Amino acid sequence: MKHKITKNWGLKLVSFLFAVMLWIIVTNINDPISPLEVNNIPVTIKNGDLITEKGQIYEVLDGTDMIDSVIIRAPRSIIDTLGVSNVIAEADMKDLTSVNTIGIKLYTNKYNDKLESIKGNIESVKLNIEEKQTRSFPIRPSVTGDIQEGYMVGSVSTEQNLIRVAGPKSVISQISKAQAEVDVSGFTNIIGTDSDIRLYNENGTEIQSASIEKSITRVRINVEILEKKTVPIVYQASGAPADGYKVTGEITGSRNSVMVAGRSELMKEITSIAIPEGALDVSGARETVETMIDIQDYLPKGVILAEEDFDGQISVAVHIEQVRRQNVFVPVESIGITGLPAGYHATITEPEERYEITLIGLNSELAQIDVNTIETYVDVAAWRAGEENTELESGYYRMPLMVRLPEDSTVSLEESWVNVHITEPE
Numbered sequence: 001m002k003h004k005i006t007k008n009w010g011l012k013l014v015s016f017l018f019a020v021m022l023w024i025i026v027t028n029i030n031d032p033i034s035p036l037e038v039n040n041i042p043v044t045i046k047n048g049d050l051i052t053e054k055g056q057i058y059e060v061l062d063g064t065d066m067i068d069s070v071i072i073r074a075p076r077s078i079i080d081t082l083g084v085s086n087v088i089a090e091a092d093m094k095d096l097t098s099v100n101t102i103g104i105k106l107y108t109n110k111y112n113d114k115l116e117s118i119k120g121n122i123e124s125v126k127l128n129i130e131e132k133q134t135r136s137f138p139i140r141p142s143v144t145g146d147i148q149e150g151y152m153v154g155s156v157s158t159e160q161n162l163i164r165v166a167g168p169k170s171v172i173s174q175i176s177k178a179q180a181e182v183d184v185s186g187f188t189n190i191i192g193t194d195s196d197i198r199l200y201n202e203n204g205t206e207i208q209s210a211s212i213e214k215s216i217t218r219v220r221i222n223v224e225i226l227e228k229k230t231v232p233i234v235y236q237a238s239g240a241p242a243d244g245y246k247v248t249g250e251i252t253g254s255r256n257s258v259m260v261a262g263r264s265e266l267m268k269e270i271t272s273i274a275i276p277e278g279a280l281d282v283s284g285a286r287e288t289v290e291t292m293i294d295i296q297d298y299l300p301k302g303v304i305l306a307e308e309d310f311d312g313q314i315s316v317a318v319h320i321e322q323v324r325r326q327n328v329f330v331p332v333e334s335i336g337i338t339g340l341p342a343g344y345h346a347t348i349t350e351p352e353e354r355y356e357i358t359l360i361g362l363n364s365e366l367a368q369i370d371v372n373t374i375e376t377y378v379d380v381a382a383w384r385a386g387e388e389n390t391e392l393e394s395g396y397y398r399m400p401l402m403v404r405l406p407e408d409s410t411v412s413l414e415e416s417w418v419n420v421h422i423t424e425p426e
Contacts, residue, residue: 033116034076038084041067043104043125047093057132057168059211060125065091067120070106074115086110087118091125100127133169136162137178139197141221145185152261152306153184154224163197164215171209176202182221188264191223226261228306231272233258233295237318238277241285246323246362249410251280254315258295261306273298275316282318289318321362325414328371329354335401335418339381341392343425346380348418349396355418357401361411369411375404378420394424 043065051058070087072079086109091102101124108115141156163178180195196218199207235251258273275298282289296305296312305312332350340346357376359366383399384392401416 031075031077033073034079036072036074036079036082038070038072038082038087039068041070041084041087041089041106041120043067043089043091045091045093045102045125050093050096051129052132055132056129057166057211059128059168059209061128062126064122064125067104067106067122069121071117071119072108072115073117074111078111078114081111082108089120096127100129101125102127128168131169132166133172134164134166135172135175136164137175137199139163139219140177140179141195141219141223142179142181143184143223144181145183147184147225148186148188150228151188152226152228154226154261154304156182156221156223159220159222160216163219165199165212167209167212171207171211174201174207175199180219180221182223184223184225187223187225188227189225191221191225193221194218195221224263226304226306227264227267228259228261229267229270230257230259231270232256233314234272234274235280235316235318236275236277237280237282237289239281239283239285241282241320244323245286245320247282248319248321248362248364250319252317252319255295255310258310259306260299260303262300262303266300266302270300270303280316280318282320285318285320286322288320291316291318323360324363324366326359326361326366326369327356328359328374329356330374330376331355334376336375336377337380337420338377339379339384340422341380344392344422346378346420346422348378349421350419355401355416357403357416358414359403359411360414361409365409365411369405369409377402377404378418380420380422392422392424394422396421 045060045065048058067089070089072082072087074082088107088109090105092105093102095102103124104120104122106118106120108118139158139161141158143153143156147153158180165172165175165178177200178197179200180197182191182193182195184191197214197216199212201207233253233256235253237247237251241247260270260273261267262270273295275293279293279298280289280291293314293316294312295314299305332348332353332355335348335355337346337348355376359369361369378399379402380392380399383397397420398417399420401413401418403413405411
């Protein structure tokens with residue numbers, strides 16, 4: 001029996017090999033090995049906490065976490081059942097090399113053991129690993145666009161004023177500010193809108209990186225739109241200058257008007273900006289008083305300056321001059337008498353035909369007085385009231401002389417007394 005089995009063993013081996021080859025040929029004819037190309041396969045990085053637990057952060061370089069092309073070779077019966085969703089690409093941080101690369105493992109989630117081969121156009125993920133940095137920045141709101149004519153931007157505020165960012169130190173260290181913008185073009189009222197928060201370096205270039213983590217990405221911005229208006233400044237002095245001096249009435253300021261802004265309903269009520277008396281005090285002054293005021297101290301609540309190049313500082317001068325005395329003569333016969341009780345008779349008994357009076361005022365005021373039209377008189381009733389004289393008897397009296405000047409004149413008369421002869425009714 002043993003002899004029969006081993007007899008012609010060479011021929012039997014050849015027959016066996018021929019059978020195997022025949023099986024392979026038949027198989028390849030019925031279910032041949034075929035290729036399949038799938039594209040854009042993302043690479044999943046496993047065990048990333050091995051880096052983050054060290055206070056570090058990693059960033060994938062050159063887009064190596066996305067495989068552009070994967071070629072699978074397998075029997076056609078297998079290939080026909082596979083697609084993009086069946087291809088898995090993984091890179092395990094445990095396999096990190098000294099040059100910060102991780103080999104990519106490719107496989108399918110079914111029939112993986114039936115594949116002849118699976119290969120991608122890249123074989124490893126390249127990483128940049130560095131210290132993680134966290135910083136906080138105030139959120140700066142800003143506006144863009146052209147506001148409607150006659151209006152300006154007032155207060156601009158955010159409902160949250162701080163953002164915290166984290167990422168690679170080399171990236172985070174470049175950030176100098178966080179900013180959110182809103183376009184105000186054409187608006188005439190309050191704006192409230194949500195805006196993206198953008199990060200910029202000190203040169204104003206936006207910093208964009210997928211490795212940056214933001215505590216918030218958008219913020220609510222409120223913008224106040226104010227109406228502008230130009231109004232006059234009204235100055236008013238207070239206090240009395242030194243004896244013998246007088247305010248001329250001329251107050252000059254480096255600004256006589258100012259452009260202000262506020263909400264439209266408020267601006268309808270504003271017609272001027274008044275500087276109160278206490279701000280321009282000339283008490284005891286013997287010369288022009290010059291002072292600096294800040295117009296902002298006198299703006300109504302809710303109103304602001306609307307001129308960018310004006311800080312509110314105004315130089316104001318209250319002009320003061322020494323008064324002058326001017327002596328003039330009036331005919332005695334022209335001095336009138338008023339307030340005389342019925343039946344009484346009175347005459348001016350000055351020894352001279354002309355009576356000298358002294359007018360007191362500024363040069364400009366005295367120059368406006370026409371001495372030929374000055375009216376002088378004695379008011380008997382006023383004199384009696386001041387003297388508490390209830391019984392008017394015949395006799396000679398000294399009574400104050402009065403002068404009647406134009407209503408708008410601020411000239412005064414130095415105290416003068418004249419002789420008056422009064423006679424009772426018979």
